Amino acid sequence: xxxxxxxxxxxxxxxxxxxxxxxxxxxxxxxxxxxxxxxxxxxxxxxxxxxxxxxxxxxxxxxxxxxxxxxxxxxxxxxxxxxxxxxxxxxxxxxxxxxxxxxxxxxxxxxxxxxxxxxxxxxxxxxxxxxxxxxxxxxxxxxxxxxxxxxxxxxxxxxxxxxxxxxxxxxxxxxxxxxxxxxxxxxxxxxxxxxxxxxxxxxxxxxxxxxxxxxxxxxxxxxxxxxxxxxxxxxxxxxxxxxxxxxxxxxxxxxxxxxxxxxxxxxxxxxxxxxxxxxxxxxxxxxx
Amino acid sequence: xxxxxxxxxxxxxxxxxxxxxxxxxxxxxxxxxxxxxxxxxxxxxxxxxxxxxxxxxxxxxxxxxxxxxxxxxxxxxxxxxxxxxxxxxxxxxxxxxxxxxxxxxxxxxxxxxxxxxxxxxxxxxxxxxxxxxxxxxxxxxxxxxxxxxxxxxxxxxxxxxxxxxxxxxxxxxxxxxxxxxxxxxxxxxxxxxxxxxxxxxxxxxxxxxxxxxxxxxxxxxxxxxxxxxxxxxxxxxxxxxxxxxxxxxxxxxxxxxxxxxxxxxxxxxxxxxxxx
Amino acid sequence: xxxxxxxxxxxxxxxxxxxxxxxxxxxxxxxxxxxxxxxxxxxxxxxxxxxxxxxxxxxxxxxxxxxxxxxxxxxxxxxxxxxxxxxxxxxxxxxxxxxxxxxxxxxxxxxxxxxxxxxxxxxxxxxxxxxxxxxxxxxxxxxxxxxxxxxxxxxxxxxxxxxxxxxxxxxxxxxxxxxxxxxxxxxxxxxxxxxxxxxxxxxxxxxxxxxxxxxxxxxxxxxxxxxxxxxxxxxxxxxxxxxxxxxxxxxxxxxxxxxxxxxxxxxxxxxxxxxxxxxxxxxxxxxxxxxxxxxxxxxxxxxxxxxxxxxxxxxxxxxxxxxxxxxxxxxxxxxxxxxxxxxxxxxxxxxxxxxxxxxxxxxxxxxxxxxxxxxxxxxxxxxxxxxxxxxxxxxxxxxxxxxxxxxxxxxxxxxxxxxxxxxxxxxxxxxxxx
Numbered sequence: 002x003x004x005x006x007x008x009x010x011x012x013x014x015x016x017x018x019x020x021x022x023x024x025x026x027x028x029x030x031x032x033x034x035x036x037x038x039x040x041x042x043x044x045x046x047x048x049x050x051x052x053x054x055x056x057x058x059x060x061x062x063x064x065x066x067x068x069x070x071x072x073x074x075x076x077x078x079x080x081x082x083x084x085x086x087x088x089x090x091x092x093x094x095x096x097x098x099x100x101x102x103x104x105x106x107x108x109x110x111x112x113x114x115x116x117x118x119x120x121x122x123x124x125x126x127x128x129x130x131x132x133x134x135x136x137x138x139x140x141x142x143x144x145x146x147x148x149x150x151x152x153x154x155x156x157x158x159x160x161x162x163x164x165x166x167x168x169x170x171x172x173x174x175x176x177x178x179x180x181x182x183x184x185x186x187x188x189x190x191x192x193x194x195x196x197x198x199x200x201x202x203x204x205x206x207x208x209x210x211x212x213x214x215x216x217x218x219x220x221x222x223x224x225x226x227x228x229x230x231x232x233x234x235x236x237x238x239x240x241x242x243x244x245x246x247x248x249x250x251x252x253x254x255x256x257x258x259x260x261x262x263x264x265x266x267x268x269x270x271x272x273x274x275x276x277x278x279x280x281x282x283x284x285x286x287x288x289x
Numbered sequence: 290x291x292x293x294x295x296x297x298x299x300x301x302x303x304x305x306x307x308x309x310x311x312x313x314x315x316x317x318x319x320x321x322x323x324x325x326x327x328x329x330x331x332x333x334x335x336x337x338x339x340x341x342x343x344x345x346x347x348x349x350x351x352x353x354x355x356x357x358x359x360x361x362x363x364x365x366x367x368x369x370x371x372x373x374x375x376x377x378x379x380x381x382x383x384x385x386x387x388x389x390x391x392x393x394x395x396x397x398x399x400x401x402x403x404x405x406x407x408x409x410x411x412x413x414x415x416x417x418x419x420x421x422x423x424x425x426x427x428x429x430x431x432x433x434x435x436x437x438x439x440x441x442x443x444x445x446x447x448x449x450x451x452x453x454x455x456x457x458x459x460x461x462x463x464x465x466x467x468x469x470x471x472x473x474x475x476x477x478x479x480x481x482x483x484x485x486x487x488x489x490x491x492x493x494x495x496x497x498x499x500x501x502x503x504x505x506x507x508x509x510x511x512x513x514x515x516x517x518x519x520x521x522x523x524x525x526x527x528x529x530x531x532x533x534x535x536x537x538x539x540x541x542x543x544x545x546x547x548x549x550x551x552x553x554x555x556x557x558x559x560x561x562x563x564x565x
Numbered sequence: 566x567x568x569x570x571x572x573x574x575x576x577x578x579x580x581x582x583x584x585x586x587x588x589x590x591x592x593x594x595x596x597x598x599x600x601x602x603x604x605x606x607x608x609x610x611x612x613x614x615x616x617x618x619x620x621x622x623x624x625x626x627x628x629x630x631x632x633x634x635x636x637x638x639x640x641x642x643x644x645x646x647x648x649x650x651x652x653x654x655x656x657x658x659x660x661x662x663x664x665x666x667x668x669x670x671x672x673x674x675x676x677x678x679x680x681x682x683x684x685x686x687x688x689x690x691x692x693x694x695x696x697x698x699x700x701x702x703x704x705x706x707x708x709x710x711x712x713x714x715x716x717x718x719x720x721x722x723x724x725x726x727x728x729x730x731x732x733x734x735x736x737x738x739x740x741x742x743x744x745x746x747x748x749x750x751x752x753x754x755x756x757x758x759x760x761x762x763x764x765x766x767x768x769x770x771x772x773x774x775x776x777x778x779x780x781x782x783x784x785x786x787x788x789x790x791x792x793x794x795x796x797x798x799x800x801x802x803x804x805x806x807x808x809x810x811x812x813x814x815x816x817x818x819x820x821x822x823x824x825x826x827x828x829x830x831x832x833x834x835x836x837x838x839x840x841x842x843x844x845x846x847x848x849x850x851x852x853x854x855x856x857x858x859x860x861x862x863x864x865x866x867x868x869x870x871x872x873x874x875x876x877x878x879x880x881x882x883x884x885x886x887x888x889x890x891x892x893x894x895x896x897x898x899x900x901x902x903x904x905x906x907x908x909x910x911x912x913x914x915x916x917x918x919x920x921x922x923x924x925x926x927x928x929x930x931x932x933x934x935x936x937x938x939x940x941x942x943x944x945x946x947x948x949x950x951x952x953x954x955x956x957x958x959x960x961x962x963x964x965x966x967x968x969x970x971x972x973x974x975x976x977x978x979x980x981x982x983x984x985x986x987x988x989x990x991x992x993x994x995x996x997x998x999x
Contacts, residue, residue, distance in 0.1 A: 010470055011385030018382035018445055019397065025438040026404045032415035042997075043638035044656060044956030059996060064988065065964070091309065098295070099303040106556070107549050108310035111317055114548040116499040118519050119537045123320050127530055131802030132740075132814065133332040135319065142335065152804040152974040168313065177560050215561045219443075222405045229501045233523065236627070238750040238967040239804070239974060249410040253631045255960025255993070256638065258414050265411025272406035280399050332817070354602065355623075417639050427643055505628065506635065509643040510592045510620035521623035524809050525597045527816065527838055 030269070036262035044256045056263035065247055070271065072156065073243040077224045077275075079160035080167060081217055087164075088171030088216065089209065092179045095172070113169035121233035124162045125151060129234075155239040162230055167223075171216045178212035179205070218279050225272055244268050317541075324348070324534035331530035347535035355518055357539060364514035364543070366429050367504070368497035371436035372490055378437075379444040380486070384474060386445075387452030388460060398449060401442040409502045420507060427509040435507065436497045443496070444489055450562030451485030452478070487554040491547075498544050515540040589879040590618040591645040594633050596626050596866065599832065600698055600906050601648065603896065604887055610895060611886045617879040626753070630959075637662050637871050644871060645880040649694055650753075651685040651865050651937075652952050652959070658693035664870040664877055665691045666884065673885045677910050682865045685937055685949075694867035695888040698828060699908030701931035702761060702861045704848040705815065705833055706822040707841060710734045710741065721849045721859070724765070724790060727822065731798035734821030743798035745820035746791070749807040750970035752962030757862055757951040758824070759969060760962075763787040765852040765860035769941040770953050770990075775999040777990035779965075779983045786853075788969070788979045795973050804974040816840065824850060826864070827931055830924035831903045847927040849934065858942055862951035863935035865909065908932055957997045964989045 037056055040049040060066060095106060112120065128135050129150035137147035150158040182205060190200050226245055231237060237246045248268060252261030311318075323331050325343045351357065386394045416435070417426075425431030455478065463477045479486070501516040508517055522529070522536040548555065595601045601623070608619045622644070624632060633647045637657060649657070657663050669675050675683075675692070682696040704727070706718055714733035719726065731743030747758040760770070768783035778784060795803050798821070800814055808825055812832060815823050816839040823829070836842040850861035868887060870880045886892060890912060896905045902918050907928055913919055914929045940950040947953035952962065965986040972982040 007389050007470075008391070011389035011391075014381035014385040015397070017378045018401070018441060021378065021438060022401055022404050022441060025441075026407065028419070029407065029412035029415045032418075033412055036414065042956070044660070045997075046660070063992065064985070094302065094306050094309065097302040097306070098299050099306050100299070101303065101307065105306045105310040107552060108314040110548070110552060110556075111314050111545060114495060114499075114545045115317065115541050116501060116516060116519070116544075118501045118516060118523070119540055120316070122519070122523055122533060123316055123537060126533065127319060127323065128316065131805070132800060132819070133334075133530070135336055137801075138334050138336050147801055149802045149804070149974065152802065152970070152976075165313070165316070173556055173559050174561065177556070218402075219561065222402065225406060226408050228410060232627075235805075236750055236967075238970045239976065240971075242967075245408045245410055248408060250960065250963060252410060252414060253635065254963045256634065256956065257960070257996070260996070262411065262414070265408060268408040268411055269406070272408070273403065276399075276403045276406055280403075332813075354605065413635070414639070417635060417641065421639060421641050426641055506632065509594070509636075510622050513622070517622075517624075520625050520628045521597050523597075523625040523628075525602070525625075526599045526809050526812060527832060528813055529809075 033262045033265045036258050037266050039259045039262075041258040041262075042256060043258060052259065056259045057266070060251070060260055060263045060267060065242065068240065069242050069244045069247040072241055073225065073245070073271070075156055076160055076163065076227065076241075076243060077221060079156070080163045080224055081220055083160065083164040084167045084171040084220065085175075085213055085216060087168055088175045089206075089213075091168070091172045092175035093205070095176050096179045109172055110169040112165050113167075115166065117166065117227070117229040118233060120166055121162060121230045124158075124165075125234045129158060151234050152239050155235050155241040159230055159234060159241055162234070163224065163227060167220055170220070174216050175209060175212050178209050182208050214282055221275060221279060225275065244271060317545075320534045321538050322534075323531055324538045326531050326534075328528035328531045331534070332528060347531045348539070350532060351522070351535050351539065355521065355536075357518065360513060360515045360518040361543065363429060363508075363512055364498055364516075367432045367436065367512070367514055368494050370429065370433035371440065371497045372493045374433060375437045375441050375444045375493060376448075376486065376490060379441060379448055379489075380474075383445050383448035383452050384478065386449050387455075388457065398446060401445055405439070405442050413506060416503075417507070426507060427512050429512045432504060432507060432512055432514075435503050436500055439500070439503075440493045440496055444493055447489040447492070447561060448482070448485060450560065451482050451489075453562070455481050484554065484557050487551075488557060488559050491551055491555045492559060495544060495548065589616070589876055590620055591876045591879045591883060592620045592622060592643065593646040593648070593868075593883070594622045594624065594629060594644045595648040596629050597623050598626075598866070600828070601866075603900070603904070604697070604892075607892075607895060607899075611883060614886065615879070615882050617882060619883065627751070630753075640873060642871070642873055645874045645876045646868050646870055646883060648697070648866060649869050650867065651863065652753075652949065652954060654686040654694040654867060654869060655688040655948075655954050656956055657869070658688035658691065662872055663693040664872050664874070664881075665693060666695055666870070666881070667691055669695075669881065669885055673889055677890065677912050678888075679909060679911055679932065681863060681932055681935065681937075682867075682909055685863060685865060686867050694865075694869035695884050696865040696867045696909040697888055698906035699863075699865040699932060700826045700828045701863055701908070701928070701935050702758070702825055702850050703827050703830075703927055703931045704822060704824050704850060705820075705829065706730070706846045706848065707734070707818075707820070707844050708846045709841075709844045710821045711846065718846055718848050722851045723854045724762075724851045724860075725854055727824075727851050728790075728794055728798075731794060731822055735798040740819050741821060742800040742814070742819060743821040744794050745800055745806065745811040745814050745823040746795060746803070747807050747811065747825065748795060748799070748803040748970055748973040749805050749810070750963070750966040751807065752952065752959050752966055754807040754966065755969055755973075756962040756966040757864075759788070759791060759966075760951045761850070761862040762791060762860040764858050764941050764950065765850070765856055766790070767853070767856045767858070767942040769943055769945050771945055771947060773944055773946050775946060775994060777987055777994065779987035779990065784983055785979065788972070788983060792972055792979050796975075799973075804970045824860070827924070827928040828907060830928065831907070831922075834903065834923065847924050849927070849931060856942060858940070859934055861931050861935050863932065863937055864951070957993055961990050961993045964993075 038051055040052045131137050131147050131149045140147040187204055228245055231241055231246050235241045248261050248264040251257050251264055324347055326341055327344055330337055330341045420426045420431055463473055504514050504516045519540050522533050605621050612618060636643045682699040683692055686692055686694045711718055716730050735743035747755045749755055763784055766783050766787035768781060768787050769778050772778055811823050812829055814820050815833060818841045833839050833845045834842050850859050852859045868884045893905045903922050919925050935950050937948050937950050952958050968982045968985045971977050972979055
């Protein structure tokens with residue numbers, strides 16, 4: 002009845018958001034594309050003319066390229082794995098009857114409020130420093146050789162820091178989903194003598210699949226572009242150079258805007274591959 | 290019998306949950322404690338937990354060196370501005386997606402999310418040049434716009450999932466009663482969506498508050514928020530753990546307190562449609 | 566409602582700021598080193614004398630470099646004064662990005678600036694940045710540990726001696742490490758040290774045709790020596806240590822020797838910061854026996870005015886204030902002579918009060934023995950001791966530094982690191998069109 006009218010009203014109401022985001026996407030994208038075909042070296046006088054696909058070839062054939070893609074995927078994948086697994090466990094734990102649930106929840110979500118720069122600084126200096134860090138003191142107290150976290154196991158350390166920041170988010174989403182789980186169903190299964198693991202695998206986990214995909218989607222979006230955590234801790238050394246960080250080095254350290262822009266285009270492509278992949282599963286789950 | 294089992298279980302649950310909770314919270318607690326130590330005590334081996342001479346010197350030093358109030362004010366205005374402006378633009382969009390869905394709605398939604406995947410470092414040069422041209426460098430207005438655009442997809446999506454949960458019949462009924470589109474949104478929809486909007490607002494305020502790339506790169510002296518404040522304490526000469534801790538505590542305390550006070554709102558709404 | 570209000574407030578503030586600019590408020594980007602923070606604390610003296618106000622943007626070194634380079638390369642105009650080093654000044658000056666500092670007042674006495682510093686901050690004979698403080702590098706050692714080891718530090722030690730002493734001093738059980746050297750990746754971090762050290766082994770970055778030389782026997786020898794020394798006598802986590810980290814370690818009494826910037830001397834001998842303040846000795850940076858170059862660098866933190874600033878007058882006035890003899894006297898009167906910014910002015914080293922400072926003489930000797938125009942044994946096409954003053958250097962050395970840091974962490978051999986360094990440098994130089 003009112004469809005035609007509300008359709009156009011709807012379009013009108015969506016317009017500002019869509020137009021703004023289109024601009025926010027297209028303007029920098031077009032400029033990035035433009036720079037990526039240029040020899041653009043600010044320290045050598047700026048725009049030195051067109052260079053075709055040189056920047057693209059150079060970026061991809063650089064020895065740093067594939068390791069950086071690998072590092073990106075490890076950091077994203079590792080963090081997702083840790084936050085989802087511990088998020089589910091923590092969600093289940095927090096859903097149990099206990100004293101002081103509210104306070105525990107406050108403690109658990111706190112890391113989410115800490116800005117990435119601060120958390121990276123605190124972890125790097127006060128915990129992971131191999132001489133003055135708390136972990137070093139702890140290791141020495143039990144007679145062990147302190148671990149050189151950020152050089153010997155840099156990727157793991159960064160995953161640890163990032164997971165600490167994102168675990169609260171995963172926990173909260175998953176906890177909400179667990180709370181909506183039909184407890185009668187679980188109780189019935191318990192009465193039937195189904196073991197804990199079976200109950201988890203056949204009732205809880207399927208119920209959580211949607212929440213898990215959402216956690217994965219949102220976290221991936223943010224994790225693909227993490228920067229502060231690497232800038233502060235290792236500066237990209239010891240194999241922790243992600244694609245984002247490699248672009249940063251090209252643009253700001255080498256001051257090669259053309260090359261960095263080509264890298265930016267690759268990063269957009271990588272992000273979209275991941276996105277399409279994610280959208281497929283999420284899209285399916287969103288309909289369910 | 291059954292009762293003791295549940296009590297026992299409750300005790301175990303409580304112990305486990307508190308242990309995990311304290312473990313997760315420990316880095317923050319340690320930072321806060323360290324901020325009250327002297328530099329020498331901060332690196333003492335074995336570490337001192339509580340039994341030290343508490344001092345406010347670090348806070349005094351930080352306040353003397355930096356104009357904390359200005360950084361704080363900038364953070365509040367920028368994060369608040371970006372969030373409110375984002376809501377203003379996102380509410381109508383989410384409304385129309387939820388109540389007048391078309392075949393393209395989901396594609397648009399997913400496309401919006403995909404704009405968030407643009408790596409910020411890759412577009413720093415273009416954005417910087419645009420900001421110079423528009424005179425937006427080191428202005429709060431400029432940062433409000435950028436952070437709003439960055440978080441807009443998340444805001445739209447969160448709101449969309451809430452709005453979708455609102456039964457359409459209520460709107461039908463309102464329409465029957467002759468409510469206009471504006472009335473519908475203002476008097477019917479909004480009150481029902483308040484928890485969702487509140488939670489969206491909080492989450493985005495946190496995200497904007499913690500954003501550390503644009504806020505650092507597009508500001509100098511006037512519009513710099515707390516993320517820039519931290520950058521001047523990150524690795525100075527000499528022992529610095531205690532001063533770093535004090536600065537860190539000052540940077541995160543406002544948002545931590547806000548988060549704790551409003552955690553009910555945040556938690557109740559933070560579902561992204563995870564629950565059906 | 567709230568938003569429009571905030572927006573209006575923001576606009577109003579911007580307007581205010583613009584008008585204030587005509588009343589001369591200058592914005593200064595600087596690094597969070599102790600001497601700069603002291604300068605920040607003394608700003609009132611400048612404001613009282615000139616009426617100009619100062620806004621400080623104090624950033625950690627890496628963030629600062631990134632921020633000011635970005636701004637000057639795009640002509641963003643965010644800063645009226647930038648704190649830069651000897652690497653940036655000549656390159657930016659050549660690009661016409663900096664205001665020449667050739668018309669400073671007679672009272673300022675620009676001729677009093679140490680010639681080494683002045684040259685390093687000039688392009689074609691025009692000075693583009695005024696040194697706030699200058700430094701070379703030298704050996705700091707613990708006199709008590711040296712005595713315990715039964716050794717005596719010569720004024721000009723060789724690397725062989727340093728190694729012998731480092732091994733003798735190291736006592737890992739008690740957390741005493743003979744050689745605290747820079748290992749953290751970065752062109753201004755480990756590469757500053759390793760490059761200077763390589764010079765004293767007879768190595769060089771490029772030959773006269775800009776061909777990278779990491780495949781030379783000299784580099785091989787220098788890097789192997791460095792890695793072995795770090796392995797045998799370095800602190801744990803050395804691959805993450807630069808100036809600040811080593812300063813902390815030394816002040817905690819955990820280092821036997823440390824080779825780094827001469828400006829560290831005042832901090833090491835300050836009893837309020839250092840537990841070993843009365844046990845620090847100084848010596849010239851080492852060389853390899855028989856090589857006629859010592860491994861000490863030359864650097865200055867300097868203040869420069871970006872071209873196009875609207876507050877050029879006020880900015881220059883600030884520079885005259887901050888890098889003058891009067892400023893040095895101001896600091897001396899408030900904090901003592903040991904804490905004045907060193908290495909910038911000739912007259913400081915002629916000052917009787919200052920010559921009583923134990924490290925003054927060695928600092929000057931070190932500065933005078935570094936020669937940026939002639940940094941290596943074999944001829945090179947570049948200037949700069951611990952860097953090559955070409956725009957590409959920071960990017961290249963940043964990556965090479967990461968390879969060397971990985972070698973310090975034991976993740977690859979010296980050969981592998983040098984091979985990658987050679988490949989990276991060749992690739993980048995080719996891309997730059999050499």
